[in-house]
Amino acid sequence: MSGPLKGLRVVEMAGIGPGPFCAMVLADLGAEVVRVARPGAVPDPHDVLARSRTVLPLDLRDPASVQQVLDLVAHADALIEGYRPGVMERLGLGPDVCLARQPKLIYGRMTGWGQHGPLSHAAGHDINYIAISGALHAIGRSGAAPVPPLNYVGDFGGGAMLLAVGVLSALFEAGRSGRGQVVDAAMTDGAALMSAMMYGMKAAGQWSNQRGENLLDGGAFFYDTYACADGRFVAVGAIEPQFYALLRERCGIADDPAFNAQRDRAAWPLLKLRLAEVFRTRTRDAWCALLEGCDACFAPVLDWDEAPRHTHNQARQTFCTLDGVVQxxxxxxxxxxxxxxxxxxxxxxxxxxxxxxxxAASKAATA
Incomplete structure (x- = not known):
């Protein structure tokens, strides 16, 4: 492997969702990640989150296997795990034991609720963690129920990405202090942190608790998705006046005085209906030919098959193929x-x- 993290050694305790995603990001950037998995585990090309790893099948109910993990920890820079609080301790692989073997170890812990708190030992998933952060309440259409944003906000954004930042930050500090530490990454904390801008806007009176009626949640007619004549969708985000003016010009509504009321929230519902009528007059591809690449803040809404074929994504090689799996x-x-x-x-x-x-230690053990 090559990349900015080449030479970094990470022990990953195999799990699901955010832990593997964090390990994938570290491995993608050059770290050597050894994935401790259940006996009989074999790499699955469809498990994209498990790519670029060395898989080490071990039965952690066997003390000899636990000792093997500790032997790896003694030469590792970081360990990441995503079990409920207390599980690693019961296995004999808790932070105290691991840091005794490797004082500079960064011990990354990924959970939904965190290592402490009244909910810390309860089961849960992304939808539950983002629910108590305030994030889930804000996602959805006006007058409708909140919509789960897949598992982007809790698992991957507020969880895995923040764990990666935490591990790398602790590694930076360990390079100065010579001491490792535990990183407690909770998806509830991370989802709340990702909502920082909205909490600030709400305090300033610029955001309300009314879902789907705000600037960035589909409330604004100039920041939303619209159906086209062929049933496909486009996305527009013309917030700034100059971008909004260009959108009006290209859409043929520059001379319609009704659309002068861009910032009049009372006019948003009616203008949304008006703009929806405009976008229904052409196919998605026709709108792309008219708007894509200009400053109208426009993009087609692509599905999983279309996105890898888009010319911009192809030019940047945003996607690749491994073992026949596009990812x-x-x-x-x-x-x-x-x-x-x-x-x-x-x-x-x-x-x-x-x-x-x-x-050297391996040769001595076999001598």
Missing amino acids: PAPAPRFARTPAAAPIRSTTATADEVLARWAP
Whole structure:
């Protein structure tokens, strides 16, 4: 592997959702990630989140397997796990034990509710974690129920991404202090943090609790999606006056005085209906030919099959194919230390990994 994290060694305790996503991001950027999985685990090309890893099948009910993990920890920079609080401690792999073996270890913990608090031991999923942060309430149409935004906000944005930031921040600090630490990444915290701008706007009187009636939640007619003549959709986000003026010009409504009331919230519902009528007059491709690439803040709404074929995504190589599976390529881009293309995960034994991580110790053990 190559990339800015080349040389970083990470032990990943296999799980689902945000933990694997965080490990994938680290592996994409060059870290060597060893995934401790259940016995019999084999790499699955359809499990995109598990790419670019060394898979180490171990039965953690066996003390010998636990010892093998600790042997890896002794030569690792970081460990990430996504179990409920207390599980790693019961396995004999809690932070105190691991930090005793490797004092500079960064021990990343990924949970929904966090390591403490009245809900910390309860089961849950993304939808539950973003519900108590305020984020879920804000997503959806006016007068309708909140809409789950897939599992982007809790699992991946507020969870995995924040865990990656936390681990890398702690690694930076450990480089100065020589001491490791625990990173407690809770999806409830992360989802709340991602809502920072909205909390600020609400305090300023610029955002309300009324779902689907605000600037960025579909309330504004100039920041929404619209159906076209062929049933496909386009997205517009012409907030700034100059971009809104260009949208009006290209859509043929520049001379319609009704659309002068861009910032009149009382006029938004009617203008949304009016603009919807405009977009229904052409197919999505016709609108793309008219608006895509100009400053009207326009884009077609693409499905999973269309997105990898879009000319912009192809030019930037935003997607790649591994073992016949189309998937997002590593991001972000680095000028001097670019990340390599994702590779197929392979299985290994603990001894094989230790032969790479601690060759002198491995040779001594087999002598």
